[in-house]
Every structure is written in C-alpha cells, then in structure tokens.
Amino acid sequence: MSADGLTALWQQGCERLAAELPEQQFNTWIRPLPPAEVADSGAQGLVVSLRVPNRFKLDWIRNQYAGRIESILSELAGRPTRLELALAPREALARMAPPANQAASVGQVLHNGLRPVPVNSPSHTASVEQASVVGMQSPQGPAIIIPGGANAQGPAPSSTRHRINPALTFDTLVPGRANQMARTAALHVAGAPGQMYNPLFIYGGVGLGKTHLIHAVGNALLKDKPDARVLYLHAEQFISDVVKNYQRKTFDELKAKYHSLDLLLIDDVQFFAGKDRTQEEFFNAFEALLAKRAHIIMTSDTYPKGLVDIDERLTSRFDAGLTVAIEPPELEMRVAILIKKAEAEQAPMPEDVAFFIAKNVRANVRELEGALRKVLAYSRFSHKEINIQLAREALKDLLSIQNRQISVENIQKTVADFYKIKVADMYSKKRPASIARPRQIAMYLAKELTQKSLPEIGELFGGRDHTTVLHAVRKIGGERQKNTELNQQLHVLEQTLKG
Numbered sequence: 001m002s003a004d005g006l007t008a009l010w011q012q013g014c015e016r017l018a019a020e021l022p023e024q025q026f027n028t029w030i031r032p033l034p035p036a037e038v039a040d041s042g043a044q045g046l047v048v049s050l051r052v053p054n055r056f057k058l059d060w061i062r063n064q065y066a067g068r069i070e071s072i073l074s075e076l077a078g079r080p081t082r083l084e085l086a087l088a089p090r091e092a093l094a095r096m097a098p099p100a101n102q103a104a105s106v107g108q109v110l111h112n113g114l115r116p117v118p119v120n121s122p123s124h125t126a127s128v129e130q131a132s133v134v135g136m137q138s139p140q141g142p143a144i145i146i147p148g149g150a151n152a153q154g155p156a157p158s159s160t161r162h163r164i165n166p167a168l169t170f171d172t173l174v175p176g177r178a179n180q181m182a183r184t185a186a187l188h189v190a191g192a193p194g195q196m197y198n199p200l201f202i203y204g205g206v207g208l209g210k211t212h213l214i215h216a217v218g219n220a221l222l223k224d225k226p227d228a229r230v231l232y233l234h235a236e237q238f239i240s241d242v243v244k245n246y247q248r249k250t251f252d253e254l255k256a257k258y259h260s261l262d263l264l265l266i267d268d269v270q271f272f273a274g275k276d277r278t279q280e281e282f283f284n285a286f287e288a289l290l291a292k293r294a295h296i297i298m299t300s301d302t303y304p305k306g307l308v309d310i311d312e313r314l315t316s317r318f319d320a321g322l323t324v325a326i327e328p329p330e331l332e333m334r335v336a337i338l339i340k341k342a343e344a345e346q347a348p349m350p351e352d353v354a355f356f357i358a359k360n361v362r363a364n365v366r367e368l369e370g371a372l373r374k375v376l377a378y379s380r381f382s383h384k385e386i387n388i389q390l391a392r393e394a395l396k397d398l399l400s401i402q403n404r405q406i407s408v409e410n411i412q413k414t415v416a417d418f419y420k421i422k423v424a425d426m427y428s429k430k431r432p433a434s435i436a437r438p439r440q441i442a443m444y445l446a447k448e449l450t451q452k453s454l455p456e457i458g459e460l461f462g463g464r465d466h467t468t469v470l471h472a473v474r475k476i477g478g479e480r481q482k483n484t485e486l487n488q489q490l491h492v493l494e495q496t497l498k499g
C-alpha cells in the first residue's frame with residue numbers, strides 16, 4: 001500500500017465509523033482522537049497506532065470499538081490490520097486538546113483529513129489544563145449533567161448523562177462459576193437498590209468483567225426506573241472532578257452532583273490511593289448516599305483491606321456491605337463467552353474452535369476477546385471458514401509466545417476438560433466407561449505426543465502397569481482408523497495440545 005494510501009486509511013475508517021455509530025457515540029469517543037499512525041509490517045499486515053489521552057478512554061475504546069475499528073480498517077486495506085492503543089505522552093495532551101471554540105463538525109473533521117481533531121467539550125479542555133497543573137492524567141469526556149443540578153446544561157442523551165454503556169447488560173454477561181457470587185449480588189442490587197449489600201464491593205484481576213457487571217446493574221435499574229439518578233464513573237473521573245472543583249472552590253457543585261444520586265457505580269477505586277482530598281470528598285459522598293439509602297457499587301483490583309494508601313475509615317466502610325470477587329473464568333465459561341461473542345458478531349463459532357482458543361487463551365476475558373477478533377478478522381480477509389487450522393494461523397504469534405511443552409499432566413488436564421470429567425479420574429481406579437475411555441485416550445495421546453516410555457506413562461496414570469498403557473494405545477489407535485467421530489475428537493485434542 002502506498003504512503004498516501006496508508007495516510008488515508010484512518011480517515012476512511014473514521015468516515016465509516018461516523019456512518020455506523022450513533023452521532024453521540026462518534027462525537028464522544030472517535031472524533032476527538034488524534035490522527036493515527038499507520039505502519040506496514042509486511043506479512044504481518046498493517047499496524048494502526050492510536051494515542052489516547054487517558055486510561056479510561058483507552059479501556060473504553062479498546063472494549064467498545066477496537067474490534068469494529070480493526071474489522072473496518074482491515075476491510076478497507078484488504079489486509080489484516082491491528083489496532084494498537086497507547087496512552088499519549090503528557091506533552092502531547094495539550095496538542096490533542098485545542099481550545100473549545102475550535103471545535104469542528106464531524107464533516108469538517110473528516111474532510112480536513114488527518115489533522116489533530118479538536119475536542120468539542122469545554123469541560124474536557126478545562127480538565128486537561130487542570131490535570132497538567134496538578135500532574136495528573138487528563139480526565140475523561142463530557143461533563144456529567146444532572147437534571148436541574150448546579151451544572152445543568154440542558155437535555156442530553158441518557159448514555160451521556162449516566163455514562164452507562166447500553167451494551168453491557170446482564171444478558172450479554174456470560175454467567176459462570178467465576179462470576180456467580182458477584183453476578184447474583186449485582187442482580188439483587190439491580191432489583192432492590194438501597195437495601196441489602198450496600199455498598200457492594202467487587203474485586204478481581206484485569207479484564208474479568210467488573211466494569212461490565214456494574215454497567216449491567218445500571219442498565220437494569222434504568223430499564224425499571226428510567227428516571228433513576230444513576231452515574232457510572234471511573235475513579236479517575238472522580239479525582240479530576242475533585243481537582244476541578246477544588247481549584248474553582250465550587251464544592252457545592254461537587255456535592256450537588258454526587259450526593260443526589262440513587263446509584264453510584266465507581267470503577268477502580270484503587271486509583272484513590274494517596275489522593276487525600278479525593279478520599280475526603282468520596283467519604284462525604286459515600287456517607288451522604290448511604291444515609292439516604294442510595295446504592296454504591298465499587299470495583300477494585302483488590303479487596304478493601306488490600307488497598308494501599310487509602311484511609312482506613314474508607315476501606316472499613318467499603319467492606320461494610322458485601323465484598324465479592326470475580327475470578328478468572330474456567331475453561332467452559334471461556335468457551336461459552338467465545339461462542340456468545342462470536343454470535344453477537346454474526347460469525348458462528350464451531351465449538352471445537354472455541355475450545356481451541358479457550359484452551360490457549362486463559363489470562364482474562366479481554367484477551368479472549370482480542371483472540372476472537374483476530375480469528376474473525378482473519379477469516380473475513382482470507383474468505384475462509386473458521387476452523388482450528390485458521391484459528392491456529394490467526395493466533396500464531398500468541399501461540400508461539402506460549403512455546404508450550406506438551407506434558408502428560410497437560411494432556412490429562414486437557415482430555416479431562418474435553419470430556420468433562422475430573423483430572424483426578426485420570427489417576428483413579430474407577431472403571432465406568434465414561435471415565436475409562438477418556439483415560440485411555442489420554443494415555444494414547446501421552447504416547448503419541450511425549451517422549452515418555454510406557455512404564456513412565458503408567459506411573460503418571462496412578463501407578464498403572466505398562467501393559468495397561470499399551471492396551472490403551474493399541475485400542476484407541478485401532479479405533480481411530482474406523483471411527484470418524486473419535487478421530488475428529490483426537491484431532492481437536494492434538495491441535496489444542498500442540499497449540
């Protein structure tokens with residue numbers, strides 16, 4: 001692709017997004033982005049690098065739009081195109097946020113090509129300045145509008161007012177063991193806010209669905225009570241609001257904003273660490289909201305007592321309602337998530353492919369989504385159907401990084417997962433066919449895929465004799481020739497184990 005073609009790609013992508021997305025969403029999230037850099041990395045395809053002013057926006061764009069942006073750009077370029085999002089260095093922020101009165105219309109922005117795009121929100125510009133004064137990251141997006149409140153600015157679409165993402169609902173959240181407690185508690189709060197489990201504190205590692213869950217509560221409540229005063233915000237937004245009001249000495253405005261809510265959803269409260277003034281204001285808001293039986297849901301990367309540099313009077317209050325964890329999803333849940341997300345993209349995913357991806361991408365749901373996006377994009381460009389071979393090609397970087405050695409333990413675990421039996425049954429003396437057969441399959445694969453001898457394999461299967469292993473290897477090997485279903489299952493297992 002020519003240099004001009006590369007330069008035009010982002011602009012064309014924006015035009016497509018402008019046509020596709022609701023105007024409000026486009027204006028809020030896409031339009032203010034600075035021009036992207038597009039690089040050709042040869043056989044690997046194109047890499048589009050975007051600098052985003054803060055982590056909140058970065059996460060939001062990654063979660064909500066990255067997949068679509070990659071698909072559009074790849075389609076336009078006719079080659080796989082990867083989107084890389086990174087935080088803009090601080091000195092670039094000022095350039096990214098020219099004065100509000102330079103705001104341009106969507107059409108202007110698009111026709112002006114790749115020049116830096118102005119941010120059309122006065123509050124955004126003001127906040128950027130404030131953030132640089134106090135050495136913080138820049139804050140996020142448009143002002144919160146409370147109807148009739150101190151900063152009322154006229155009607156606004158509800159998604160702006162509440163900052164709730166309508167796509168993140170209980171329906172789109174796949175349930176599983178990993179989120180069972182948190183989901184149940186969240187459903188309870190959505191049905192009867194201000195009663196039990198107040199505050200609800202949800203913690204867990206990155207990309208496990210905490211943000212999704214709290215948006216789901218917001219969406220559910222708004223569906224029931226459209227007039228409810230609900231607000232979602234990232235902790236950094238609260239911090240920047242405190243800074244702004246501190247500088248303007250407008251604490252009444254801050255109070256009017258936060259103390260009047262029915263439901264406050266606040267993400268990543270670990271960001272309050274070391275911010276004394278913010279903690280004090282949050283404490284005030286917290287007390288005021290609980291006193292009037294408004295509900296507060298918080299998320300964090302750790303449980304309340306694990307938070308550092310946050311005043312104990314806050315952490316003890318965080319723990320006073322219900323504290324629940326979200327765990328990394330287990331294999332079955334990862335498969336279900338992949339299938340559901342692929343369905344949502346109108347790209348049905350065969351279960352064996354979902355199993356292959358889920359087995360290889362374990363860290364968190366965000367990475368799972370990334371892997372899925374790659375596979376779908378790869379299938380679209382190559383016009384090939386989605387199968388394990390295609391998934392393996394699409395994910396080859398990721399798989400080679402893992403550089404996995406096939407071990408007997410891994411075979412036992414994978415086969416047990418596949419046939420939905422316990423790993424312990426691989427070593428047990430149980431004989432029912434539903435257990436004995438997967439065990440024989442695992443022995444067969446151990447012989448095929450590792451350098452272990454028959455006695456060594458027998459030892460690893462609960463101290464069995466080598467003749468038992470030999471029998472299993474011959475039996476499964478022989479049946480494989482005649483039984484296509486077994487052959488297909490073995491194929492999936494081999495592909496999965498080889499990675």
Ligand SMILES: Nc1ncnc2c1ncn2[C@@H]1O[C@H](COP(=O)(O)OP(=O)(O)OP(=O)(O)O)[C@@H](O)[C@H]1O
Nearest residue numbers: 063172173174205206207208209210211212365366
């Ligand atoms: N159980 C689930 N079902 C469907 N999608 C999920 C599930 N869990 C997470 N996701 C999706 O994974 C992505 C990451 O989730 P989310 O942003 O909620 O994670 P998080 O725990 O808030 O992470 P972080 O701490 O990094 O902000 C989102 O796109 C979300 O929709």
